[in-house]
Amino acid sequence: MSVDDYSENPFALSADDAAKLDAIEQALLDPSPRRIGRLDQWGLADTYEVHAEIAEYRQLSIAMADGTMIDASLSLPRNLAPGQTCPAILMPAPLNDLGHRAYLPMIPRWALGGYAVLAYSQRGLAKSTGEIHVAGPQDVADATEIVNSLIQIEGIDPERIGCFGASYGAGTSLLAAANDLRIKAVVGTSAWTDLFASLYENGTRHLAAFEALVKLFKEERCSAEFKGIIQKIRGNIIDDEVRKFAGDRSPKNHLQAYNDRQVPILMTTAWHETIFSVPAVIDTFNDLTGPKSLLVQIGDHGNSELPGLLGLVSKPTEMAYRWMDHHLGGTAGDGAQPQFGVRSEYMHNLLSDLRHEDWQSYALPKKRFHLADAAAGERDGRMAEGTPHQGWTRSVKVAVHDTEAVVAPKLIQTGLAERAGLPHVYKTADIDRGLAAIWTTAPLPQAMRVQGELELRVTLTPQAPDATIVAYLMDCDPATGTANIITNAPCTVTNEEPGQATTVTFPLQPAHYVLRKGHQLQLIIDTHDQFYAGANRAPSSIDLTSPQGSESYLDIPLSTLS
Template structure:
């Protein structure tokens, strides 16, 4: 829980971590033996004794041209020779009530690595004044003024400036770099690339994530423009204003600027990310032509880097130190050069560490599984290879209520449990077949890996316009009846008239998942998930037919290959 007692589900520092950050701050502000000695309970006293000798920390307010005051902190190496300058790293805050103080655990390492470090809370966030613009043009202009202020520090080398940010700070960093050529390097953890697809995937609102973001921002602190957009998204009015609001806040719309400037960009995301679009991050990375690297980990938004923000080892922050060192000339990392590649873990094993030169090399060839009717004596449909299966229909009821299968029972926290090796377990035998259509493969003959992009084609005829389907791919253990989620995606038939059969093809979230021998892959298609729709909505009950007409047979493409 944060210090003000509110809930910060994206970066939920535990009580001990918050106490540690408070103790670090006190020792930075007053490096007395008593203050530093308090850090001994976390094994940090020696580190901050060193920092007290080589670094100087201060908290400051940056007053912008319009009078807005940004809450900030500055850490500067001591003992520089006259005229000596250092690389600098700027840290815009993640979306958390303590703002830029979320980075306190990183400051010592940056400073001991020879960096000037400036951390700040964007306008409207934490103790900064002004209204929240969600990394919009105003925040980009603010970042340029922050760099102006930074360059008034004589120790800063104007040619060696990088930005590091987590979540909201990642978006701010990327968008600032697109507009300010002084920013040469970016490391963004739990980053976003396309805000629109993060809010509105395949015609479907990501309502649970959206409302969580609004709650964290605090609606009363948001700009009038953002408040208008909030109401339009709630009303499902996805008009030009909403699209433009998202467009100018989407880094991948600045792709040409990054490539022309050869901006060095490190990105991290997670397989079970429920806040920002993973496919958009991958696509953005793939189309960068400058120095780049991508890390995809087990878990959900913010899970993997949180220990690193608190000063502990973590892949995202360890990679960020090396990334900045390589491009800016500091020594905060371990001395090893960064890798310019795809680095990943597979679900649900955070100790795994896979590397490939590119996404094309990383993703496996796809196998096509055709959706088929149930075998004789069976209630569920089949997923069969090679032979298209036409002429069947599976009917489900759309009642405004979902099944026991959901994207994630809890935003962020479900993914965090996955990092601990405790994925949520579903009992698909208990899934109401009146509300969902279920299809399954035969048990796999040998252990296999799902790695890469997935695609579903299906024909749907709904008795009501604007119907939604949600597809989930699960790993089913037939011996126990328990299943774990591999991936998912929604699709809303925004332009489909009632009663008209429509064939759609859409991607599921990419995945990296090992399927044990004897397991089955199970596809569940239902019509409601609280992740995509508000609870307790009164909707008419109607029938939705899932079909497979000849010439447009339904299929699921899965990048599934046996493990040697």
């Protein structure tokens, strides 16, 4: 596997979905019987016939103050009574070549709910001119200009404007709402809140995801500032300029603005999100004091809302319709009240639906599992509650290729298969124990659930000045020697003397996972995952130890399955 394997477009539509989207666009632009009739093969003719009766649709370009032309589409209710106004939804595009067209299948639902919709492609994206600034201050200023244009349209209620965005559009929506008092409610699906944490987790660059995003942006369309940041991240130069660039694009830095105005914010993410930091989204959610909702689902970035973006039903989009109805007064939803607090699915039950008032009531208390040496005759270490274990050493060689343990064989697609009930199967019994250290619990006496945040402490003694380890927690079936991944995280130690012991304590990605009776929890630590840019040098090795006073452990939010 190489970084190039990750850089294929993970958001590319199937041929059928692309044909359907083209037919939808033509039917919106020309709602003639012939155009609408083409949609009958997908069962959509009635939907777009109704839209043509209740709303008018057109595509337009909006000129920014600097002459940049923003490609957009507008759906307006027909036949508003004199003096009657309607709520409006602003929809900045996700990151793909479709730009605002990615939202076309959602427009009839908004229109049926009495909303005007203005969807647009941020500068440099799709058919919009200008350079890509990655939801920077220029993009936020553009959003304000676009709202200015929106409220000039007759019938738009300037007091009932909401922002909906997926992925790139989610970040743009959150940042726009922090800056523009006229945006009264926000929904961000597959959202980010801390761009730096998404690029640089526990001192380790998320290089594969970063390169995949750069490829989608198209580097030649990026601003000079962004091009400079790209080269710095590739060169592992994480300086104040990179931090400021990321900070300017991080909604978490606008908490006071959200809280002062009590902006209603709904965010969604995924347990195996490989693009943006899930812990950062949870931290921001916890720090919000206004109306808020968090949905966490099975899969990876963009997986769960995809059906909704295509005009079908998904939890994120259904929640979005209810959210906007509640706060803006439309009727796009099913009439149910929106979900406040935390809503979640657990792996791998797509039909699961748990609800909690807040993250504190959602997350289970942690149980501490101490890491111990292997028992006599066993090749893997033990992991158990009780007494701390010290004095052992397990050495792993620095690898130049992945072991069987990886974050995901493919960005996005692995999570999509997981949502379809086909999680990747890891043959952990086949892992070379010279390249990975493994600790395993005894078989579970009953079904258990992992629910919340996890934390690992271990002491590293690398032969080289810098060292990277990657930790994976697996659900292992001892009968087959295979496993499914529960969670993971990297950690990099830098600027240390060779041979110097350094104790690191770091979080793993939060998880919600149900384990069967008889299965085992399995912690794997190795030195290479193509998903991350490691700091290791080969040939060398890293000793993992558990010194007195800093004994190694893994804290897991674990309880019996009720």
